[in-house]
Amino acid sequence: MFGGWLARRWSRLRGTLSGRGRELASLLGSADAFRDRGEWLQANALYRRVVEKEPKLAPIWVQLGHTYKEAGDLANAELAYRKAIEVNQWLADAYLQLGHVLKLRGNRAEAVNNYAHALELQPTMGAALRELKAAGKYALVS
Secondary structure (H helix, E strand, O other): OHHHHHHHHHHHOHHHOOHHHHHHHHHHHHHHHHHHOOOHHHHHHHHHHHHHHOOOOHHHHHHHHHHHHHOOOHHHHHHHHHHHHHHOOOOHHHHHHHHHHHHHOOOHHHHHHHHHHHHHHOOOOHHHHHHHHHOOOHHHOO
């Protein structure tokens, strides 16, 4: 996952990081550990702290969205995925995850649009391709 990747990357650079960077890396490492154990509320609290400090980290907004989704809070999951897209409109995973939440919320048309956009950004994204095929949208898959 992006959070884990980012935390590991920052951990390797720990010696060159400022105190703020070390704090963020520590928060991400702890958030990822909670996430990996399925402790969604604890992970959510830590990811929220990270995006409060660094709101331009689109992959962390995606991770925050996951924690909301797994905890059953689809409305806030949707908001987090939309924020990730606002921060980085080229992040295919954010569109894929937004599509999943929209599908769960019964908004299939917008879900399909997000899956199609994810596939445009990352043509090898198998999950987006499978979702489009399952929705019967073969014409959107080139």
